Amino acid sequence: MHYKGYNTTEVKVGSLNSKQHFYMETIEVSRLSALAFFAAGETHYKGQRFYWQNREKTFTLVGLGHAYVIQNDQNQSRFDAVEQEWKQLTKNIVQEEQDLQPILFGGFTFDPQNEVKGEWANFPQSYFAVATHQLVLRNDKAYVSINLITDKPDSAKTFDALRKERDHLIHAAQVKELKTYSKPEMTSYEEPYKEAYLASIGKVTSLIKNQQAQKVVIARSLALQFKEAVTSPQILSHVVHEQPESYLFGLEHGSMLFFGASPERLVKVDNGKAFSSCVAGSIKRGKTAEEDEALGQSLLNDTKNRGEHHYVVEMISQTFDKNCTEVKLPKQPKLLKIRDIQHLYTPVEGTLAREATILQLVKHLHPTPALGGVPRKEAMEIIRQYEPMNRGLYAAPIGWLDADGNGEFAVAIRSAALIENNAYLYAGGGIVADSEPILEYEETLVKFRPMLRALGGQLYE
Secondary structure (H helix, E strand, O other), X not given: OOOOOOOOEEEEEOOOOOOOEEEEEEEEEOOOOHHHHHHHOHHHHOOOEEEEEOOOOOEEEEEEEEEEEEEEOOHHHHHHHHHHHHHHHHOOOOOOOOOOOOEXXXXXXXXXXXXXXXXXXXXXXXXXXXXXXXXEEEOOEEEEEEEEEEOOOOOHHHHHHHHHHHHHHHHHHHHOOOOOOOOOOEEEEEOOOHHHHHHHHHHHHHHHHOOOOOEEEEEEEEEEEEOOOOOHHHHHHHHXXXXXXXXXXXXXEOOEEEEEEEXXXXXXXXXXXXXXXXXXXXXXXXXXXXXXXXXXXXXXXXXXXXXXXXXXXXXXXXXXXXXXEEEEXXXXXXXXXXXXXXXXXEEEEEEEOOOOOHHHHHHHHOOOOOOOEEOHHHHHHHHHHHOOOOOOOOOOEEEEEEOOOOEEEEEOOOEEEEEOOEEEEEEEEEEOOOOOHHHHHHHHHHHHHHHHHHOOOOOOX
């Protein structure tokens, strides 16, 4: 087994009780495929894996196995509860090299008050994990870490076994030929509650005209069935190759894989600097460069979409004003173009205030007007009344943080839940006073495209 330099760092971390210890060992290895490392965990760690790649492709994270899980159903206290447990777990960390950190990855569901069960029946409101085997690709370097959290006084044998397992995983990822996966074969395609969705647009626009809200996001789902069970590596391989401009993520929970390719950052914190993205208002891509330019200009000049975008900019900038100093905000949006769709986009950045943290920003930013509505409380009540499904992690925060408080969360749109040979795709749109049901329906078709393509299906133009 050849390692790059074979520099190891072992840290012992204080934790939830005096008997429990957090051991971490990291080695730098020759660069390897993140997908191959994820796939190498199929036999022993299926149901306990995660995958993340940022939009810039400068940071990739893969986790195999659960060294520690933080989960809760504490409603509005859930963000604080995760933060407190993570701080307690890592409070005494001693770190020789700042490159090497234990990372917590997971997500918060969109609405803990939604009582529809469906495919999300067994999913907690907050679900995060520290991986047993953690791969980080950053700055053209690859690091593989073992995380062991135990209350046993002598864990040397356990750690030696994990080292052997780590070596097998690295070998499999570096040496075995990267598998090419075929697309799943779909056997059925359903649009659950299509008529109810169309009817809800009319009802919600009436509520908005009566000034019960200014904007409400209403979503719907597609239900697909396949000839055979679809594996997590199979579907992630297609998402990764087809959606390179987006945040790419996959999170397993038992038999479910939640995955997607989101264009939208919720918040990033890097050495005390905070960044967010206002993404709202969308239109399809053109078949030619000229048509694409014309569609983009029409989006920039469209009153409805500019209004939707303004709500998001206003709310995110206010949140940054409360939690940050030196906030920077461009006066006009620009276009964010990805494979199937183009959006209005305004970046926001600031310096974190003394007491602010990434999870506090997540708590205050979620849900943004782009995914919930305006005002937030009234919009959420309307969504609960008129959306016949549970969004689960769709449109919710998904991402990571480390022991230093750095991290990044995306908004989990352009996403789907896969359970064996069934998949559930999600898409929504902002409803305002002059929204038309059929146009909103067509907008969701455009937003379904990325995940539908990855799953082997296609929509008519």
